[in-house]
Amino acid sequence: MSDVEPRWLDAEEQATWMALTGVLVRLPAALDAQLQRDAGISHFEYQVLAGLSMTPGRTLRMSELADFAVASLSRLSHTVKRLEKQGWVRRRSDPADGRCTLAILTDTGWDKVVATAPGHVAEVRRLVFEPLTKAQQRQLREAGRRIHHTISPDAAWPGDV
Amino acid sequence: MSDVEPRWLDAEEQATWMALTGVLVRLPAALDAQLQRDAGISHFEYQVLAGLSMTPGRTLRMSELADFAVASLSRLSHTVKRLEKQGWVRRRSDPADGRCTLAILTDTGWDKVVATAPGHVAEVRRLVFEPLTKAQQRQLREAGRRIHHTISPDAAWPGDV
DNA sequence: GCGAATGACTTGACGGTTCAAGTAAAGAGG
DNA sequence: CCTCTTTACTTGAACCGTCAAGTCATTCGC
Numbered sequence: 001m002s003d004v005e006p007r008w009l010d011a012e013e014q015a016t017w018m019a020l021t022g023v024l025v026r027l028p029a030a031l032d033a034q035l036q037r038d039a040g041i042s043h044f045e046y047q048v049l050a051g052l053s054m055t056p057g058r059t060l061r062m063s064e065l066a067d068f069a070v071a072s073l074s075r076l077s078h079t080v081k082r083l084e085k086q087g088w089v090r091r092r093s094d095p096a097d098g099r100c101t102l103a104i105l106t107d108t109g110w111d112k113v114v115a116t117a118p119g120h121v122a123e124v125r126r127l128v129f130e131p132l133t134k135a136q137q138r139q140l141r142e143a144g145r146r147i148h149h150t151i152s153p154d155a156a157w158p159g160d161v
Numbered sequence: 162m163s164d165v166e167p168r169w170l171d172a173e174e175q176a177t178w179m180a181l182t183g184v185l186v187r188l189p190a191a192l193d194a195q196l197q198r199d200a201g202i203s204h205f206e207y208q209v210l211a212g213l214s215m216t217p218g219r220t221l222r223m224s225e226l227a228d229f230a231v232a233s234l235s236r237l238s239h240t241v242k243r244l245e246k247q248g249w250v251r252r253r254s255d256p257a258d259g260r261c262t263l264a265i266l267t268d269t270g271w272d273k274v275v276a277t278a279p280g281h282v283a284e285v286r287r288l289v290f291e292p293l294t295k296a297q298q299r300q301l302r303e304a305g306r307r308i309h310h311t312i313s314p315d316a317a318w319p320g321d322v
Numbered sequence: 323g324c325g326a327a328t329g330a331c332t333t334g335a336c337g338g339t340t341c342a343a344g345t346a347a348a349g350a351g352g
Numbered sequence: 353c354c355t356c357t358t359t360a361c362t363t364g365a366a367c368c369g370t371c372a373a374g375t376c377a378t379t380c381g382c
Contacts, residue, residue: 007283007286009282009285009286012298012302016305017289019303019305020302022306023185023305023308023309024185024189025231026309027185062330070186072369073332074332074369074370075370076331077331078332078368078370079368079369081332097377099331099376100377101330122167124170127311127312131311132304136300138173139304140180141177145180146293147184147188147288147292148183150291151188151288205338223360224360235339235363243338258347258360261347262360262362
Protein backbone atom coordinates (compact mmCIF):
# COMPACT_ATOMS: atom_id res chain seq x y z
CA MET A 1 0.00 0.00 0.00
CA SER A 2 2.88 2.38 0.71
CA ASP A 3 5.09 3.21 -2.26
CA VAL A 4 8.42 2.59 -0.58
CA GLU A 5 10.19 -0.13 -2.56
CA PRO A 6 9.78 -3.25 -0.39
CA ARG A 7 12.64 -5.54 0.50
CA TRP A 8 11.94 -8.71 -1.44
CA LEU A 9 13.22 -12.08 -0.33
CA ASP A 10 16.62 -13.06 -1.69
CA ALA A 11 17.27 -16.53 -3.12
CA GLU A 12 18.19 -18.10 0.22
CA GLU A 13 15.22 -16.59 1.97
CA GLN A 14 12.92 -17.81 -0.77
CA ALA A 15 14.30 -21.30 -0.39
CA THR A 16 13.71 -21.15 3.36
CA TRP A 17 10.23 -19.81 2.87
CA MET A 18 9.35 -22.55 0.41
CA ALA A 19 10.65 -25.23 2.73
CA LEU A 20 8.53 -23.79 5.51
CA THR A 21 5.35 -23.38 3.47
CA GLY A 22 5.84 -26.91 2.21
CA VAL A 23 5.64 -28.15 5.77
CA LEU A 24 2.87 -25.73 6.66
CA VAL A 25 0.66 -27.07 3.89
CA ARG A 26 1.54 -30.73 3.82
CA LEU A 27 2.15 -31.75 7.41
CA PRO A 28 -1.34 -30.87 8.66
CA ALA A 29 -2.80 -32.51 5.57
CA ALA A 30 -0.79 -35.67 6.19
CA LEU A 31 -1.80 -35.86 9.84
CA ASP A 32 -5.44 -35.28 8.98
CA ALA A 33 -5.26 -37.96 6.33
CA GLN A 34 -3.82 -40.55 8.72
CA LEU A 35 -6.46 -39.88 11.37
CA GLN A 36 -9.27 -39.80 8.84
CA ARG A 37 -8.14 -43.07 7.33
CA ASP A 38 -7.45 -44.96 10.56
CA ALA A 39 -9.99 -43.44 12.93
CA GLY A 40 -12.51 -41.50 10.86
CA ILE A 41 -11.90 -38.26 12.74
CA SER A 42 -10.15 -34.98 11.93
CA HIS A 43 -6.98 -33.84 13.62
CA PHE A 44 -8.96 -31.19 15.44
CA GLU A 45 -11.47 -33.70 16.79
CA TYR A 46 -8.55 -35.81 17.92
CA GLN A 47 -7.04 -32.86 19.74
CA VAL A 48 -10.28 -32.25 21.56
CA LEU A 49 -10.60 -35.88 22.65
CA ALA A 50 -6.89 -36.09 23.52
CA GLY A 51 -7.09 -32.87 25.52
CA LEU A 52 -9.89 -34.25 27.64
CA SER A 53 -8.19 -37.62 28.03
CA MET A 54 -5.15 -36.01 29.61
CA THR A 55 -6.88 -34.13 32.41
CA PRO A 56 -7.72 -35.68 35.77
CA GLY A 57 -11.44 -36.44 35.67
CA ARG A 58 -11.31 -36.34 31.84
CA THR A 59 -13.18 -33.06 32.12
CA LEU A 60 -12.53 -29.48 31.06
CA ARG A 61 -14.51 -26.30 30.71
CA MET A 62 -15.25 -25.42 27.12
CA SER A 63 -13.10 -22.31 27.34
CA GLU A 64 -10.14 -24.23 28.76
CA LEU A 65 -10.52 -26.84 26.06
CA ALA A 66 -10.70 -24.10 23.43
CA ASP A 67 -7.43 -22.62 24.70
CA PHE A 68 -5.81 -26.01 24.66
CA ALA A 69 -6.89 -26.80 21.13
CA VAL A 70 -6.31 -23.22 19.92
CA ALA A 71 -9.84 -22.84 18.63
CA SER A 72 -12.66 -20.35 18.85
CA LEU A 73 -15.40 -21.18 21.31
CA SER A 74 -17.81 -21.36 18.44
CA ARG A 75 -15.76 -23.90 16.53
CA LEU A 76 -15.36 -25.97 19.67
CA SER A 77 -19.06 -25.78 20.42
CA HIS A 78 -19.98 -27.11 16.97
CA THR A 79 -17.34 -29.81 17.16
CA VAL A 80 -18.28 -30.97 20.66
CA LYS A 81 -21.89 -31.17 19.53
CA ARG A 82 -20.79 -33.62 16.82
CA LEU A 83 -18.60 -35.57 19.24
CA GLU A 84 -21.54 -35.72 21.63
CA LYS A 85 -23.70 -37.17 18.88
CA GLN A 86 -21.07 -39.90 18.47
CA GLY A 87 -21.25 -40.60 22.20
CA TRP A 88 -17.62 -39.70 22.88
CA VAL A 89 -18.22 -36.57 24.93
CA ARG A 90 -21.06 -35.24 27.02
CA ARG A 91 -21.73 -31.77 28.36
CA ARG A 92 -23.15 -30.45 31.58
CA SER A 93 -23.27 -27.06 33.14
CA ASP A 94 -20.58 -26.42 35.74
CA PRO A 95 -22.12 -26.59 39.26
CA ALA A 96 -19.50 -24.08 40.46
CA ASP A 97 -20.44 -21.48 37.84
CA GLY A 98 -23.59 -21.81 35.81
CA ARG A 99 -22.14 -19.82 32.90
CA CYS A 100 -19.53 -22.48 32.22
CA THR A 101 -20.07 -25.78 30.44
CA LEU A 102 -18.03 -28.84 31.30
CA ALA A 103 -17.04 -31.18 28.49
CA ILE A 104 -16.59 -34.72 29.77
CA LEU A 105 -15.00 -37.63 27.94
CA THR A 106 -17.22 -40.72 28.09
CA ASP A 107 -15.87 -44.25 28.45
CA THR A 108 -16.52 -44.81 24.77
CA GLY A 109 -14.60 -41.62 24.04
CA TRP A 110 -11.73 -42.83 26.18
CA ASP A 111 -11.64 -46.08 24.24
CA LYS A 112 -11.56 -44.10 21.02
CA VAL A 113 -8.53 -42.13 22.18
CA VAL A 114 -6.77 -45.27 23.38
CA ALA A 115 -7.40 -46.91 20.02
CA THR A 116 -6.32 -43.87 18.04
CA ALA A 117 -3.37 -42.35 19.88
CA PRO A 118 -0.66 -44.93 19.12
CA GLY A 119 -1.16 -44.71 15.38
CA HIS A 120 -1.18 -40.96 15.48
CA VAL A 121 1.97 -40.72 17.58
CA ALA A 122 3.65 -43.20 15.26
CA GLU A 123 2.79 -40.98 12.30
CA VAL A 124 4.15 -37.88 14.03
CA ARG A 125 7.31 -39.79 14.86
CA ARG A 126 7.66 -41.04 11.32
CA LEU A 127 7.07 -37.69 9.63
CA VAL A 128 8.75 -35.29 12.04
CA PHE A 129 11.22 -37.00 14.36
CA GLU A 130 12.71 -39.79 12.33
CA PRO A 131 13.90 -37.57 9.47
CA LEU A 132 15.69 -35.22 11.91
CA THR A 133 18.79 -35.59 14.05
CA LYS A 134 18.57 -34.68 17.73
CA ALA A 135 20.39 -31.44 16.97
CA GLN A 136 17.95 -30.57 14.22
CA GLN A 137 15.06 -31.25 16.55
CA ARG A 138 16.53 -28.78 19.01
CA GLN A 139 17.06 -26.21 16.29
CA LEU A 140 13.56 -26.65 14.94
CA ARG A 141 12.15 -26.26 18.42
CA GLU A 142 14.05 -23.04 19.01
CA ALA A 143 13.10 -21.57 15.64
CA GLY A 144 9.47 -22.54 16.15
CA ARG A 145 9.45 -20.89 19.55
CA ARG A 146 10.83 -17.65 18.22
CA ILE A 147 8.33 -17.47 15.38
CA HIS A 148 5.52 -18.39 17.68
CA HIS A 149 6.64 -15.82 20.22
CA THR A 150 6.66 -13.12 17.54
CA ILE A 151 3.12 -13.94 16.46
CA SER A 152 1.64 -14.07 19.95
CA PRO A 153 4.08 -12.99 22.66
CA ASP A 154 1.61 -13.73 25.42
CA ALA A 155 0.02 -17.07 24.52
CA ALA A 156 0.73 -20.29 26.37
CA TRP A 157 1.84 -23.37 24.48
CA PRO A 158 -0.76 -25.20 22.50
CA GLY A 159 -1.01 -28.84 23.44
CA ASP A 160 -1.10 -31.95 21.31
CA VAL A 161 -0.62 -35.70 21.40
CA MET B 162 -4.81 -50.36 16.35
CA SER B 163 -2.05 -52.86 17.01
CA ASP B 164 -1.48 -53.77 20.63
CA VAL B 165 2.27 -53.27 20.69
CA GLU B 166 3.03 -50.64 23.30
CA PRO B 167 3.75 -47.53 21.25
CA ARG B 168 6.78 -45.33 21.82
CA TRP B 169 5.34 -42.14 23.26
CA LEU B 170 7.11 -38.82 22.89
CA ASP B 171 9.56 -37.96 25.67
CA ALA B 172 9.61 -34.51 27.29
CA GLU B 173 12.00 -33.00 24.76
CA GLU B 174 10.10 -34.39 21.83
CA GLN B 175 6.86 -33.08 23.24
CA ALA B 176 8.38 -29.63 23.56
CA THR B 177 9.56 -29.79 19.96
CA TRP B 178 6.18 -30.99 18.79
CA MET B 179 4.38 -28.21 20.61
CA ALA B 180 6.69 -25.60 19.16
CA LEU B 181 6.03 -26.98 15.72
CA THR B 182 2.25 -27.24 16.08
CA GLY B 183 2.24 -23.72 17.46
CA VAL B 184 3.72 -22.50 14.21
CA LEU B 185 1.57 -24.84 12.14
CA VAL B 186 -1.59 -23.38 13.62
CA ARG B 187 -0.69 -19.75 14.10
CA LEU B 188 1.49 -18.79 11.18
CA PRO B 189 -1.08 -19.56 8.48
CA ALA B 190 -3.71 -17.82 10.57
CA ALA B 191 -1.51 -14.75 10.96
CA LEU B 192 -0.76 -14.57 7.24
CA ASP B 193 -4.41 -15.00 6.35
CA ALA B 194 -5.33 -12.28 8.80
CA GLN B 195 -2.87 -9.79 7.34
CA LEU B 196 -4.05 -10.41 3.77
CA GLN B 197 -7.69 -10.34 4.74
CA ARG B 198 -7.24 -7.09 6.61
CA ASP B 199 -5.09 -5.27 4.05
CA ALA B 200 -6.33 -6.73 0.77
CA GLY B 201 -9.59 -8.56 1.46
CA ILE B 202 -8.33 -11.85 0.07
CA SER B 203 -7.27 -15.16 1.59
CA HIS B 204 -3.72 -16.45 1.52
CA PHE B 205 -4.80 -19.06 -0.98
CA GLU B 206 -6.30 -16.51 -3.34
CA TYR B 207 -3.10 -14.51 -3.03
CA GLN B 208 -1.05 -17.56 -3.97
CA VAL B 209 -3.15 -18.08 -7.06
CA LEU B 210 -2.79 -14.47 -8.18
CA ALA B 211 0.91 -14.40 -7.28
CA GLY B 212 1.49 -17.65 -9.14
CA LEU B 213 0.01 -16.22 -12.31
CA SER B 214 1.86 -12.93 -11.90
CA MET B 215 5.21 -14.69 -11.91
CA THR B 216 4.85 -16.56 -15.19
CA PRO B 217 5.69 -15.06 -18.56
CA GLY B 218 2.37 -14.15 -20.16
CA ARG B 219 0.73 -14.18 -16.71
CA THR B 220 -0.94 -17.38 -17.81
CA LEU B 221 -1.01 -20.98 -16.54
CA ARG B 222 -3.06 -24.05 -17.13
CA MET B 223 -5.38 -24.84 -14.26
CA SER B 224 -3.51 -28.03 -13.47
CA GLU B 225 -0.14 -26.26 -13.41
CA LEU B 226 -1.58 -23.58 -11.19
CA ALA B 227 -3.04 -26.25 -8.91
CA ASP B 228 0.37 -27.88 -8.56
CA PHE B 229 1.95 -24.56 -7.81
CA ALA B 230 -0.56 -23.65 -5.15
CA VAL B 231 -0.75 -27.22 -3.79
CA ALA B 232 -4.49 -27.44 -4.23
CA SER B 233 -7.03 -29.81 -5.68
CA LEU B 234 -8.33 -28.95 -9.11
CA SER B 235 -11.78 -28.60 -7.63
CA ARG B 236 -10.67 -26.11 -5.03
CA LEU B 237 -8.82 -24.12 -7.65
CA SER B 238 -11.77 -24.18 -10.01
CA HIS B 239 -14.11 -22.74 -7.38
CA THR B 240 -11.54 -20.16 -6.34
CA VAL B 241 -10.75 -19.04 -9.87
CA LYS B 242 -14.46 -18.66 -10.51
CA ARG B 243 -14.60 -16.20 -7.63
CA LEU B 244 -11.45 -14.40 -8.78
CA GLU B 245 -13.00 -14.19 -12.24
CA LYS B 246 -16.11 -12.59 -10.77
CA GLN B 247 -13.82 -9.96 -9.20
CA GLY B 248 -12.28 -9.34 -12.61
CA TRP B 249 -8.76 -10.39 -11.56
CA VAL B 250 -8.53 -13.53 -13.67
CA ARG B 251 -10.18 -14.79 -16.82
CA ARG B 252 -10.32 -18.26 -18.31
CA ARG B 253 -10.19 -19.60 -21.82
CA SER B 254 -9.75 -23.01 -23.24
CA ASP B 255 -6.20 -23.79 -24.38
CA PRO B 256 -6.01 -23.63 -28.18
CA ALA B 257 -3.23 -26.23 -28.08
CA ASP B 258 -5.32 -28.76 -26.14
CA GLY B 259 -9.06 -28.27 -25.78
CA ARG B 260 -9.19 -30.23 -22.54
CA CYS B 261 -7.03 -27.69 -20.76
CA THR B 262 -8.17 -24.36 -19.38
CA LEU B 263 -5.82 -21.40 -19.23
CA ALA B 264 -6.10 -19.03 -16.28
CA ILE B 265 -4.97 -15.54 -17.24
CA LEU B 266 -4.24 -12.67 -14.88
CA THR B 267 -6.02 -9.50 -16.05
CA ASP B 268 -4.51 -6.02 -15.75
CA THR B 269 -6.72 -5.36 -12.76
CA GLY B 270 -5.48 -8.61 -11.24
CA TRP B 271 -1.89 -7.57 -11.84
CA ASP B 272 -2.56 -4.27 -10.08
CA LYS B 273 -4.03 -6.18 -7.18
CA VAL B 274 -0.89 -8.28 -6.83
CA VAL B 275 1.36 -5.24 -7.09
CA ALA B 276 -0.66 -3.51 -4.39
CA THR B 277 -0.73 -6.54 -2.11
CA ALA B 278 2.67 -8.19 -2.41
CA PRO B 279 4.83 -5.69 -0.50
CA GLY B 280 2.66 -5.83 2.60
CA HIS B 281 2.56 -9.58 2.50
CA VAL B 282 6.31 -9.95 2.08
CA ALA B 283 6.84 -7.52 4.91
CA GLU B 284 4.65 -9.66 7.15
CA VAL B 285 6.52 -12.83 6.22
CA ARG B 286 9.76 -11.03 6.92
CA ARG B 287 8.53 -9.75 10.26
CA LEU B 288 7.11 -13.07 11.47
CA VAL B 289 9.61 -15.54 10.08
CA PHE B 290 12.92 -13.95 9.16
CA GLU B 291 13.43 -11.19 11.66
CA PRO B 292 13.10 -13.42 14.71
CA LEU B 293 15.73 -15.86 13.36
CA THR B 294 19.47 -15.62 12.86
CA LYS B 295 20.90 -16.57 9.48
CA ALA B 296 22.07 -19.86 10.97
CA GLN B 297 18.61 -20.61 12.30
CA GLN B 298 17.11 -19.85 8.92
CA ARG B 299 19.46 -22.39 7.38
CA GLN B 300 18.60 -24.97 10.02
CA LEU B 301 14.89 -24.37 9.64
CA ARG B 302 15.20 -24.74 5.88
CA GLU B 303 17.04 -28.03 6.19
CA ALA B 304 14.61 -29.44 8.76
CA GLY B 305 11.65 -28.34 6.66
CA ARG B 306 13.10 -30.00 3.59
CA ARG B 307 13.61 -33.29 5.37
CA ILE B 308 10.10 -33.36 6.77
CA HIS B 309 8.66 -32.34 3.44
CA HIS B 310 10.71 -34.96 1.66
CA THR B 311 9.43 -37.65 4.04
CA ILE B 312 5.81 -36.70 3.39
CA SER B 313 6.08 -36.55 -0.39
CA PRO B 314 9.45 -37.73 -1.69
CA ASP B 315 8.53 -36.96 -5.27
CA ALA B 316 6.83 -33.56 -5.17
CA ALA B 317 8.44 -30.40 -6.47
CA TRP B 318 8.65 -27.37 -4.25
CA PRO B 319 5.51 -25.44 -3.66
CA GLY B 320 5.85 -21.81 -4.56
CA ASP B 321 4.95 -18.70 -2.67
CA VAL B 322 5.59 -14.98 -2.61
C1' DG C 323 -30.51 -5.99 46.34
C1' DC C 324 -31.50 -4.20 41.72
C1' DG C 325 -30.21 -2.87 37.06
C1' DA C 326 -26.39 -2.84 33.99
C1' DA C 327 -22.39 -4.82 32.37
C1' DT C 328 -19.61 -8.73 31.65
C1' DG C 329 -18.54 -13.59 30.79
C1' DA C 330 -19.38 -18.11 28.78
C1' DC C 331 -21.13 -20.11 25.86
C1' DT C 332 -24.90 -21.61 21.72
C1' DT C 333 -27.11 -20.97 17.51
C1' DG C 334 -28.03 -19.96 12.52
C1' DA C 335 -26.72 -18.19 8.33
C1' DC C 336 -23.04 -17.76 5.13
C1' DG C 337 -18.82 -18.89 2.59
C1' DG C 338 -15.22 -22.02 1.38
C1' DT C 339 -13.53 -27.02 0.76
C1' DT C 340 -14.08 -31.51 -0.29
C1' DC C 341 -16.06 -35.40 -2.44
C1' DA C 342 -18.62 -37.72 -5.99
C1' DA C 343 -20.47 -37.37 -10.28
C1' DG C 344 -20.64 -35.33 -14.74
C1' DT C 345 -18.77 -33.32 -19.29
C1' DA C 346 -15.89 -32.72 -23.05
C1' DA C 347 -11.61 -33.26 -25.68
C1' DA C 348 -7.53 -36.21 -26.89
C1' DG C 349 -5.31 -40.47 -27.64
C1' DA C 350 -5.20 -45.76 -28.16
C1' DG C 351 -6.72 -50.17 -30.13
C1' DG C 352 -8.64 -52.85 -33.46
C1' DC D 353 -12.69 -44.23 -38.17
C1' DC D 354 -15.13 -45.66 -34.34
C1' DT D 355 -15.26 -47.07 -29.85
C1' DC D 356 -12.99 -47.06 -25.19
C1' DT D 357 -10.11 -45.05 -22.06
C1' DT D 358 -7.76 -41.36 -20.14
C1' DT D 359 -7.06 -36.53 -19.06
C1' DA D 360 -8.56 -32.08 -17.52
C1' DC D 361 -11.41 -29.98 -15.79
C1' DT D 362 -16.56 -28.23 -13.77
C1' DT D 363 -20.45 -28.69 -10.98
C1' DG D 364 -23.63 -29.48 -6.93
C1' DA D 365 -24.35 -31.28 -2.45
C1' DA D 366 -22.66 -32.00 2.06
C1' DC D 367 -19.79 -30.57 5.64
C1' DC D 368 -17.02 -27.61 8.47
C1' DG D 369 -15.51 -23.06 10.28
C1' DT D 370 -16.45 -18.19 11.02
C1' DC D 371 -19.05 -14.28 12.13
C1' DA D 372 -22.89 -11.88 14.24
C1' DA D 373 -26.63 -12.41 17.34
C1' DG D 374 -28.75 -14.37 20.88
C1' DT D 375 -29.28 -16.66 25.81
C1' DC D 376 -28.52 -17.24 30.41
C1' DA D 377 -25.41 -16.69 34.70
C1' DT D 378 -22.74 -13.88 37.51
C1' DT D 379 -20.82 -9.74 39.32
C1' DC D 380 -20.18 -4.85 39.84
C1' DG D 381 -21.78 -0.12 41.07
C1' DC D 382 -24.77 2.37 43.48
